[in-house]
Each structure stands twice: as structure tokens, then as C-alpha cells.
Amino acid sequence: MSKNVIFCYSGSGNCLDFAKNIAKGLGDTDIIMMRKAPVKTDVRDAERVGFIVPCYGGGLPGDVESFLGSIRISPDAYTFAVGQYAGYLGCGLHKIDKQFKLDLWTGLSHQCSCIWLFPHQLMLPPVTPKMAQKRSERMAKRLVKSILAGEKSKKAPPKMGLNALESKVWPKLAVGKAKKFAVTDACIGCHQCEKLCPKGNIRFVDGKPTFGTNCIQCLSCLQYCPKEAITLTEKSVKREHYHNPNVSAAELMESIIHIY
Numbered sequence: 001m002s003k004n005v006i007f008c009y010s011g012s013g014n015c016l017d018f019a020k021n022i023a024k025g026l027g028d029t030d031i032i033m034m035r036k037a038p039v040k041t042d043v044r045d046a047e048r049v050g051f052i053v054p055c056y057g058g059g060l061p062g063d064v065e066s067f068l069g070s071i072r073i074s075p076d077a078y079t080f081a082v083g084q085y086a087g088y089l090g091c092g093l094h095k096i097d098k099q100f101k102l103d104l105w106t107g108l109s110h111q112c113s114c115i116w117l118f119p120h121q122l123m124l125p126p127v128t129p130k131m132a133q134k135r136s137e138r139m140a141k142r143l144v145k146s147i148l149a150g151e152k153s154k155k156a157p158p159k160m161g162l163n164a165l166e167s168k169v170w171p172k173l174a175v176g177k178a179k180k181f182a183v184t185d186a187c188i189g190c191h192q193c194e195k196l197c198p199k200g201n202i203r204f205v206d207g208k209p210t211f212g213t214n215c216i217q218c219l220s221c222l223q224y225c226p227k228e229a230i231t232l233t234e235k236s237v238k239r240e241h242y243h244n245p246n247v248s249a250a251e252l253m254e255s256i257i258h259i260y
């Protein structure tokens with residue numbers, strides 16, 4: 001078992017990029033992905049355990065909340081969490097804290113990848129994509145120092161009651177939206193979207209992807225499509241696509257990434 005473990009969910013790569021930067025700073029780290037059920041949940045041997053997750057619909061993304069229940073951490077482990085968001089932190093870190101009593105937590109605003117809702121450049125406060133990425137890298141360096149020094153946050157993450165309500169409605173919205181997925185003639189039938197989908201929601205019929213409604217809106221299929229052939233409403237056709245420049249589709253498909 002590695003000295004450090006980071007549980008990470010990522011749809012468009014921001015959180016995985018951040019997790020990799022933290023892992024490089026700490027050394028000897030397993031990044032355990034939570035896009036699907038984590039393949040390793042008993043991490044009682046790890047000295048430090050982190051969670052790096054985005055805010056989706058005001059709360060935790062995908063099935064992360066249900067996965068938390070299966071994770072076993074040593075009572076002596078140092079715990080930390082980072083919540084990424086475009087506009088607001090949401091209630092995700094509060095939920096993680098309730099379960100694991102976080103020693104250290106922080107929020108970080110990065111590019112929004114919810115293409116049908118907002119253009120990816122829209123962040124609060126507004127900064128350019130380049131600045132957002134630089135800020136993320138700077139913050140990862142600072143956080144590594146804080147983790148190694150065993151720093152503790154003065155307060156627990158905020159409850160964010162309204163966002164907790166929002167996050168209850170969100171999964172239904174995601175399912176409704178999934179009915180609007182479509183594919184254009186630009187599709188080359190590479191099957192990447194099918195392999196990326198954490199819910200097995202994409203099936204190929206006559207060489208083209210078809211979409212069910214078992215969707216958690218990671219939007220990796222759309223954001224990583226090499227031909228930008230997947231659409232989700234008219235807005236997504238006009239808007240620039242986004243995924244983190246340092247994270248490949250292949251990395252998102254991994255279940256554990258070890259950083260030495």
C-alpha cells in the first residue's frame with residue numbers, strides 16, 4: 001500500500017490534474033478513481049488520505065456519495081479534501097467531512113465543463129483559462145507544503161443547505177438531459193466515448209454511439225470526443241469544448257494511477 005492515497009473523481013480532467021500535482025509533491029501516492037466504484041476501499045495502511053472532487057449540481061458528482069460509505073481509513077491517518085467548482089463550492093466537502101472528519105480542506109475555482117449550462121470560460125470570479133490552470137498549479141504546490149506540515153483547517157467545511165437541496169434534484173435533471181445527446185456525421189466510430197462512459201450508458205449501433213439515460217453528466221464522452229461529434233442541445237454545438245490540457249482520456253479510464 002502507498003503511503004498516500006487520493007480518492008478522485010474527474011469528468012473533464014481538472015480534478016485529476018490537481019490530484020496528480022499533489023501526488024507528485026507528496027511522492028508514493030495511489031490516486032484511486034471514483035468515476036466507477038473504487039477498486040480499492042480499504043486504505044487503513046495509508047498515512048495520508050485525500051479526496052479531490054468537483055462540485056456537480058451543488059454537491060458530489062456521480063455516485064461518489066454512495067462510494068464514501070465503503071471507504072475505510074485509519075483513525076490515525078491525516079485527511080484532506082479539495083473541492084473544485086466554477087462558481088460555488090457546494091455541499092460536497094461537508095458530506096466528506098461528516099464521514100471522515102477532515103484535517104484540511106480547501107476550494108478551488110476552475111474551468112466549468114458543463115457545456116449545455118455555461119461556456120467553460122465562465123467562472124466566479126472571472127479569470128482566463130490560462131490563469132485558472134496556473135492558479136490550480138500554484139495552489140497544488142501550496143497545499144503539498146500544508147499537507148506535509150500536517151496543517152489543520154480552523155473550521156469544518158460549510159453545510160451549504162441550499163446546495164444540498166440542489167444536489168438532490170440534480171440526478172433527475174442529468175437523466176432528463178441525457179435524452180438530448182446526439183451524434184453528428186463527424187463521428188469516426190472510434191468507440192472512445194463508449195469506453196470512457198463510467199455507467200455503460202453508451203452503446204454502438206451500426207457503427208455510431210447511442211445514448212441511454214443512465215447518465216451522471218461527467219460529460220467526458222462529449223468533452224474528449226476527438227471530432228467533437230457528440231452534442232447535448234444546440235448550445236453545445238456553438239460552445240467551445242473543454243478538457244484539462246494535462247489529462248488524457250486514457251488516464252480517465254484508469255482505476256488506480258500510481259505516482260512515485
Ligand SMILES: Cc1cc2nc3c(=O)[nH]c(=O)nc-3n(C[C@H](O)[C@H](O)[C@H](O)COP(=O)(O)O)c2cc1C
Pocket residue numbers: 009010011012013014015016054055056057058059084085086087088089090109110111112113114115217218219244
Ligand atoms: C455536470 C456538471 C455540473 C456542474 N455543476 C457545478 C455547480 O453546481 N457549481 C459549480 O460551481 N460548478 C459546477 N460545475 C463545474 C465543475 O465543478 C468544474 O468545472 C470542475 O473544475 C470540474 O472538474 P473535473 O474537470 O475534474 O470534472 C459543474 C460541471 C459539470 C460538468
